[in-house]
Amino acid sequence: MSAPATPAPGSLAGRRALITGAARGMGRTHALALAARGAAVALADLDAAELHRTAEEVRRSGGRAEAFTADITSRERAEELVADAAGTLGGLDVLVHNAGLMFSMTGLADTDDADFERLLAVNVRAPLYLTRAALPHLRASEAARVIFVSSQWGQVPDGHSYGYMVSKSAQLGLMKTLAQEFAGERILVNAVAPGAVATRMVPDAHYEAEVAAVPIGRLAEPAEISEVVAFLAADTGGFITGQTIPVNGGALVVGI
Numbered sequence: 294m295s296a297p298a299t300p301a302p303g304s305l306a307g308r309r310a311l312i313t314g315a316a317r318g319m320g321r322t323h324a325l326a327l328a329a330r331g332a333a334v335a336l337a338d339l340d341a342a343e344l345h346r347t348a349e350e351v352r353r354s355g356g357r358a359e360a361f362t363a364d365i366t367s368r369e370r371a372e373e374l375v376a377d378a379a380g381t382l383g384g385l386d387v388l389v390h391n392a393g394l395m396f397s398m399t400g401l402a403d404t405d406d407a408d409f410e411r412l413l414a415v416n417v418r419a420p421l422y423l424t425r426a427a428l429p430h431l432r433a434s435e436a437a438r439v440i441f442v443s444s445q446w447g448q449v450p451d452g453h454s455y456g457y458m459v460s461k462s463a464q465l466g467l468m469k470t471l472a473q474e475f476a477g478e479r480i481l482v483n484a485v486a487p488g489a490v491a492t493r494m495v496p497d498a499h500y501e502a503e504v505a506a507v508p509i510g511r512l513a514e515p516a517e518i519s520e521v522v523a524f525l526a527a528d529t530g531g532f533i534t535g536q537t538i539p540v541n542g543g544a545l546v547v548g549i
Contacts, residue, residue, distance in 0.1 A: 302527075302528075302529060303330055303523065303524065303527045303528075303529050304330055304331055304527060304528075305327055305330040305331045305332035305387075305523070305526060305527055306330070306331030306332075307331065308327075308331070308332040308333070308386040308387055308436060308526070309332065309333050309334075309335070309378075309379075309382040309383065309384050309385050309386050309387070310327050310332045310333070310334045310335065310385070310386065310387035310388070310389060310526065311334075311335045311337065311374075311375065311378045311379075311385055311387070311388050311389065311423075311427070312324055312327070312334060312335070312336055312337065312389040312391055313337045313338070313365055313389065313390055313391050313392035313419070313423070314337075314338055314391040314392030314393060314442075315334075315336035315337060315338050315344060315347060315391065316336075316338035316339075316340040316343035316344040316346075316347055317340070317343050317347065317492075318490070318492035318515055319391060319442060319487070319490060319492060319515040319518050319519065320336070320338065320347070320391045320392070321347045321350070321515070322515040322516045322518070322519040323389055323391055323442075323518075323519045323522050323523075324336055324347055324348075324351050324358060325350065325351060325354065325356075325516075325519070326516065326519035326520065326522065326523045327387070327389075327519075327522070327523055327526060328351045328354065328355075328356025328357065328358060329354065329356065330523055330527065332356075332386075332387065332526070333356075333357040333358075333359075333382050334351060334356065334357065334358050334359070335358075335359045335360075335361060335377075335378035335381065335382055335385075336348055336351075336358055336359065336360050336361065337360075337361045337362075337363045337365065337374055337378070337392075338362065338363075338392070339362065339363070339364060341360075341362045344360045344362060345360050347360075348360040359378070359381050359382065361374055361377055361378060365392060365415070365419040365422065365423060366411075366414040366415055366418060366419050368418075368422045371419060371422035371423050371426060372422065372426040374423070374426075375423060375426035375427045375430070376426070379427070379430045384430050384433060384434065385427050385430040385431065385434065386430075386431075386434040386435075386436050386437060386438065387436075387437075387438045387439075387440070387526045388423060388424060388427050388431070388438070388439045388440070389440045389442065389522060389526075390419075390420040390423065390424075390439070390440065390441045390442060390464075391442040392415055392419065393415060393416060393442070393444075394411065394412055394415050394416075394457075396412075396446075396453065396454035396456070396457030396458075397453075397454045397456060397457070398453050398454055399453065399454060399455075400453065400455075401455060404455045404456065408456050409455060409456040409459075410456075411456070412456035412457055412459075412460040413456065413459070413460045413463070415460075416457075416460035416461060416463070416464050417460050417463045417464055417467060420441065420464065420467060421467060424439055424471060427439075431475075431480050432478060432480070436528065436531075437478075437479065437480040437481065438480075438481050438482075438483075438525060438526050438530070439468075439471060439480065439481070439482040439483075440482075440483055440484070440485065440522055440525050440526060441464055441465070441467075441468045441482075441483070441484035441485070442484070442485050442487070442518065442522065443461050443464050443465055443468070443484045443485065443486045443487075443537065444457075444461045444486055444487060444488075445486050445487065445488045445539060445541045445544060445545050446458055446461055447460075447461030447462045447464055447465050447486060448462075448465070448486055448537065448539070448545060449545055450462070464484070465484055465486075465537055468482055468483065468484045468535070468537070469482075469535050472534045472535030472536075473535060476534050476535070481525075481530065481531070481533065481534040482534055482535065483525050483530070483533055483534060483535065483536050483537070483538065484536070484537045484538070485518060485521045485522055485525070485537075485538050485540060486537050486538065486539045486540065486541070487513055487518045487540050487541065488506075488507060488512075488513065488539075488540070488541030488542055488544045488545070489503040489504075489506070489507065489512045489513070489541075489544075490512055490513045490514070490515055490518060491512040491513065491514055491515070492515055506544055507541070507542040507543065507544050508542060508543035508544065509542035509543055510542075511542070512542075513540060513541075513542060517540065518540055521538055521540055525538070
């Protein structure tokens, strides 16, 4: 009798993942990357049309994807989303906090209160609601992961967009606090901190300036960020928690 096949390094076979902001950009490539490694993925976004296109793309590639239109800034809807995703997939092992908003490029004097609050809602409160709702499922998992897709500007602000910089910094604080509380339960919590990525969030007017700020001389492709997300989601990331992994082409050198 032959021995059971050993899963390939990085395999996510049998894992169940919920990804927010999954309609396009990095959310789309996270979905494709995790599904390609064997995970069943629940995809959430406000943009129903693009969300369903991404889900169908995952299915065409041979993966399993379920789509849920949701405003995760509502605590009730965030809790419903987790219940729906876990119920459909049969549980949750991986939670990817990818949803984000474009920054406003304004200084303090021009910072709009509503814009500031909206960024805090998406980047800080929504991940808190979702993680709290997912906790029973993560505790039941043998490979629980919570992964924040944060930003290099959460590590080192660059002097614009108070809502974006403050919320991304707070997001990293939330990640570390979760990691510390739940390490003993083997729920691993980490963040990926991209620099500028070639998505719609980089306006055409700022594209050349963003490229000039990257020593490698180009922006990241969304799939390059997804490779790090997949690494953390799999057993390859099994001894990492409470960490922020920069993926910025050398734009920042950040110590402890």
